[in-house]
Amino acid sequence: MSKYSDTIYALSTPPGKSAIAVIRVSGKKVLKIFKQITKKSKITPNKTNLVFLKNNDALIDQVLVIYFKSPNSFTGEDVLEINCHGGLAVIDKINKTLEDVGARLAEPGEFTKRALLNNKIDLVKTESISDIINAETEKQRELAIKNISGGLSEFTREINKKITTNLANLETLIDFSDEDLPKNVLKKIKEQNKNIIKYISKELKTAEASKPIREGLRIGIVGKPNTGKSSFINYISKKNVSIVTNIPGTTTDSVTSSIDIKGLKFTFHDTAGLRRHKNKIEEIGIKKTIEIIENSDLNLVFLNSDEKNKYKHISNKIFVRSKSDKRKNNNKKQSIYDISSFTGAGIPRLLNEIHNKTAKKTEEMPVLSRERHIKIMKNILEILSGLEFKGNLDIAAFEYRAALNLCMEINQKFDIEKILDIIFRDFCIGK
Ligand SMILES: Nc1nc2c(ncn2[C@@H]2O[C@H](COP(=O)(O)OP(=O)(O)OP(=O)(O)O)[C@@H](O)[C@H]2O)c(=O)[nH]1
Ligand SMILES: [Mg+2]
Structure with missing residues (x-):
């Protein structure tokens, strides 16, 4: 017997405590299960029903249930949607009760997989x-x-x-x-x-x-030690993703953090920067920096003072000088972006420039x-x-x-089993 003839259940809302949780049940045994867990003999499709759920005769919770009769449901099978209170113990008890009456926990994406197999949606829709x-x-x-x-x-x-x-x-x-x-x-x-x-x-x-819409863009953060690279990534991430100290050479490994700029995903890579290495750890860190520079869509070169000509070998770059809060006369030159990770000054302008420099050709939706x-x-x-x-x-x-x-x-369902696994890899349980 195919595993798709089982009746499945899963929490469709995120795990954890919440006001309401939704548990979905799909398969042939849905009506039988409904009768067993509510002690009611009938349910009208597509209507909300306020009922008490029971495990044998013991009360579990008062819930709202909706019954979707096959084939008029998301999966094409009989479906029961249970809207219960979102307490962890409630969810747990309902899950156990569903298990007791013969349903099994759904695999990731199994509801959608069944919708696909029952011709409720096509392959492209499934991926979407x-x-x-x-x-x-x-x-x-x-x-x-x-x-x-x-x-x-x-x-x-x-x-x-x-x-x-x-x-x-x-x-x-x-x-x-x-x-x-x-x-x-x-x-x-x-x-x-x-x-x-x-x-x-x-x-x-x-x-x-x-491609930037689908995969996002990579931004390298490089430069000399203590120029404020890690403070910058922390500021734009709104959390401490990278360690900051006043000791030069604090960052040894690369640290990444993704943020959304005007609807696009940008992944910033804080690095050990470029400097002479003193030990093996620093040597590996600097090698990583070089790799990141080569593979980034744009590099932010953090300057100490005016050492711009040290970075001639980096082709796609913009220059940044942090700590503007400490300087009286900030650079008026357009070619250097003055910022402060303490006050946030200059950072919106810099993010805007990063977007302009990398996301030019993405207007048309493919x-x-x-x-x-x-x-x-x-x-x-x-x-x-x-x-x-x-x-x-x-x-x-x-x-x-x-x-x-x-x-x-x-x-179409051409070589379906071969591609299903690839598509459903990214699904979560309950969808
Ligand atoms: N006043 C001021 N100080 C800053 C700013 N950004 C960083 N600093 C200070 O500069 C020092 C170095 O900052 P980091 O962010 O660790 O610099 P880094 O470039 O990551 O340094 P390494 O990891 O050693 O290469 C720290 O003491 C920070 O508090 C800023 O915008 N304004
Ligand atoms: Mg650092």
Whole structure:
């Protein structure tokens, strides 16, 4: 018997004490379970019902329950949503009671997985649900909701249609002799092939440009010891993520912290900086700094005084001088950002500049929002670009069918088990 025939339950709200908690139950035994835990004989679907939950005859809590009758529920199965008081003991007792009457704890994402298997949602929507739950910034949320509302599904359908039409034309050309066909069919096929390539390339470009939305941006914080690097990362993180002392060389390892600037995720890397090392620990720390400089979208070089020319080898950088609260005449030069991590002066301007310098090309929201989609589209592009339509056209038709199969992988239950695990890895229990 498939594990999907079990009746499952899970807390759908975050674990911990709260005013209200929601426990969801889904599967064939839902009605039987409802009767057992409420001692009621009937429940009307889609209506709220105030009932007492019981374990045998002992009262557990007074709760609101809603029954969604299959197939009109999120999972497509019978579903019971229990809105109980959010106390830890209450949640625990209800969970135990559900276990006693034959339900089992759901795996991460199992509710959504069942919705997918019961055709309540498609694969792209499933991924978008995961993305919307995991969205950390406004832009990531916008991207996820775009695909929940069908952006990618629409694009995929369009590509699918174009490939199918061209494949049909190719097969007609193979099956019929030249005399029976209108002229220029092959020319049209070639043109259409070019159009599909253009169409996919454009979306891949947008996807590439929007990488910062999906993955965020990396900002290195480097410079001499004691220039205020760690104090800065602490200030913008609003907590002490990195140790600060007046001893030069306090930071030896790299410390990261992510913040949201205008809807984008920026991960700052505080480092040991660049200096002569005195021991093995410092040597490793400085090696790490060099790696971070190379892999960052932008580096903030913290200056002590005017040692700008020491950093000629860093290409993508801006200069920062902290501790402006200690100076009377601050630098008026645009090329150095004067800040204070004590008063916060100059920091909004600096964050604004960091955003301007790194996030220029992210205005357009892509339809291809995941590595999986991008990889499939790249593969299709490779197939279509490699076609010559010379000699035996059977080869071209064969390749076109391969492209069509790939396209279907985006949104259909193609090789489903293979990709399900990858998608559901990011889900939480109860969703
Ligand atoms: N007045 C003032 N002092 C600051 C400011 N930022 C840092 N400091 C002080 O400068 C000293 C060094 O600060 P850190 O933030 O540890 O400097 P760092 O660049 O991380 O130093 P290392 O980790 O040793 O490379 C500490 O005593 C801080 O309190 C600031 O904006 N104003
Ligand atoms: Mg430091």
